[in-house]
Amino acid sequence: MGDTDAPRTFVIIGNGVAGTTAAETLRKGDATARIILIGDEPHPLYNRVALPKVLKGITAPERTFIKTLAWHTDNNVELLLNTTVVRIDPERQLVETDTHGAFTYHRLLVATGGTPNLLNVDGARGTKGIYHFQTLDDTTTILDRIRKSKHAIVTGGSFIAYELTEGFRHHGVRTTWMIRGTRFLHRILDAEGGAFVDRLAKAVGVETVYEDEITSVNAGADGEISSVNCRSGAIIDCDLLGAGLGLRMRIECLRDTGVKVNRGIVTNEFLETSVPNIYAAGDVAEFFDVSIGTHNQMGTWNNAGSHGKTAGANMLGARQEYREVPYYTSTMFDSQMAAIGIMPESVPTMEALGRMNEERGVYRRLFFHEGRLAGAALIGDIRIRRQLMDMIRSQRQVSNAEREQFLTV
Ligand SMILES: Cc1cc2nc3c(=O)[nH]c(=O)nc-3n(C[C@H](O)[C@H](O)[C@H](O)COP(=O)(O)OP(=O)(O)OC[C@H]3O[C@@H](n4cnc5c(N)ncnc54)[C@H](O)[C@@H]3O)c2cc1C
Structure with missing residues (x-):
């Protein structure tokens, strides 16, 4: 099917920030196109970044909504909720859903995000009191449970594991944070940065355990979690378990399509697949x-929104390259943290320089790719992030004096 004078049909899978921003961009650029936005959650776009505050009970769930159902109607975007795309047929340019039949498309956007890796140990399946943290509905369910809990365990060394830990302890629940590696974000922080986060965690009463992991889960006769067994031989009693074990990408609807996938869906700089x-x-x-000359994958809100804009523009016929410096900021117990630009998970060969100022409680780690600043991790005073983002954008070689200046905290 090619482009004709008849209105075009754009189909978008996933109504998160990437998919919804793309729908908005498409509507701005084409008043008559048919736009179908399909999502398997029951809600229009809400702010995932606000979920940790919902978990703490600081923000009401309804305050997280960014788009109303009426916005979709007003903008003539057909929103299908509780609907999963189960198959794509690229020959016929067709997507099949589980509950709303099939749709043909001129251009299709896959913005399906990821889903949490499940805690896959003996006894975990079917045991009550084990949670993953990804959606608004997860958050309200966990919040109900926290209010009845006394001792929580969190497993994982990711940002999501941190958010669960912080959410649990915020409610006064005794919280043990278990990390399989030697420290939090072990690829991003060095030993000094990891030790700093450990001090921040302990200062608010979190019990930390490193180089250990849950090997099985025990439940009482009521099916509720009662304790976990660890590789070290330890048995820890608990009535709540949060898992932050990373994401698996939602690429299952691309099966047999010929679209090149790796961990995620491989695209060029215009966000076109193969x-x-x-x-x-x-x-x-x-x-x-294009900023590092290789493929990259991000897990940040502003990257997803900017991707949505770029993909929408290119689906309309533009040739925009995606060029943004992503950033992620969050609390870090009673301090704060920022991760900017490219992280060593994407380019493990980057040169890294770290510095800790104990007195001021400030930590910085900078990542250089071929002599240019590519990324940074900051804890404590993170105000320098704008300056660092400008330097990353400039793509110029960073002198030793400038490196020293950025590291001086
Ligand atoms: C608790 C939490 C806190 C976070 N905090 C921060 C933060 O502080 N800063 C930051 O930058 N980022 C943060 N993030 C990450 C950020 O929210 C994500 O990077 C961003 O939301 C990704 O948007 P997306 O549109 O790509 O995917 P998603 O938001 O995952 O949306 C994809 C949607 O597609 C749906 N879907 C998948 N497959 C199908 C299918 N086959 N059919 C129909 N629908 C489908 C999914 O259910 C989902 O609703 C946080 C994430 C979480 C979970």
Whole structure:
């Protein structure tokens, strides 16, 4: 099917920030196109970044909504909720859903994000009191449970594991944070940064355990979690378990399509996949990042939104390269943290320089790619992030004096 004078049909899978921003961009650029936005959650776009505050009970769930159902109607965007795309047929340019039949498309965007890796140990399946943290509905369910809990365990060394730990302890629940590696974010922070986070955790009463992991889960006769067994031989009693074990990408609907996938969906710098008229955006896109000359994948809100804009523009016929410096900021117990630009998970060969100022409680770690600043991790005073983002954008070689200046805290 090619472009004709008849209105075009754009189909978007996933109504997160990437998919919804793409729908908005498409509507701005084409007043008559048919736009179908399909999502398997029951809600229009809400702010995932606000979920940790919902978990703490600081923000009401309804305050997280960014788009109303009426916005979709007003903008003539057909929103299908509780609907899963189960198959794509690139030959016929068709997507099949589980509950709303099939739709043909001129251009298709896959913005399906990821889903949490499940805690896959003996006894975990079917045991009550084990939670993963990804959606608004997860958050309200966990919040109900926290209010009845006394001792929580969190497993994982990711940002999500941190958010669960912080959420639990915020409610006064005794919290043990178990990390399989030697420290939090072990690829991003060095030993000094990891030790700093450990001090921040302990200062608010969190019990930390490193180089250990849960090997099985025990439940009482009521099916509720009662304790976990650890590789070290320890048995820890608990009535709540949070798992932050990373994401698996939602690429299952691309099976047998010929679209090139790796961990995510591989795209070029225009967010086009290997199959004509199919684009990918957001967390799921493993895009060619012109700033580092290689493929890259991000898990940040602003990257996903910017991807949505770029993909939408290109689906309309533009040739925009994706060029943004992503950043992620969050609390870090009673301090704060920022991760900017490219992280060593994407480019493990980057040169890294770290510095800790104990007195001021400030930590910085900078990542250089071929002599240029590519990324940074900051804890404590993170105000320098704008300056660092400008330097990353400039793509110029950083002198030793400038390196020293950025590291001086
Ligand atoms: C608790 C939490 C806190 C976070 N905090 C921060 C933060 O502080 N800063 C930051 O930058 N980022 C943060 N993030 C990450 C950020 O939220 C994500 O990077 C961003 O939301 C990704 O957007 P997306 O549109 O790519 O994917 P998603 O938001 O994952 O949306 C994809 C949607 O597609 C749906 N879907 C998947 N497959 C199908 C299918 N086959 N059919 C129909 N629908 C489908 C999914 O259910 C989902 O609703 C946080 C994430 C979480 C979970």
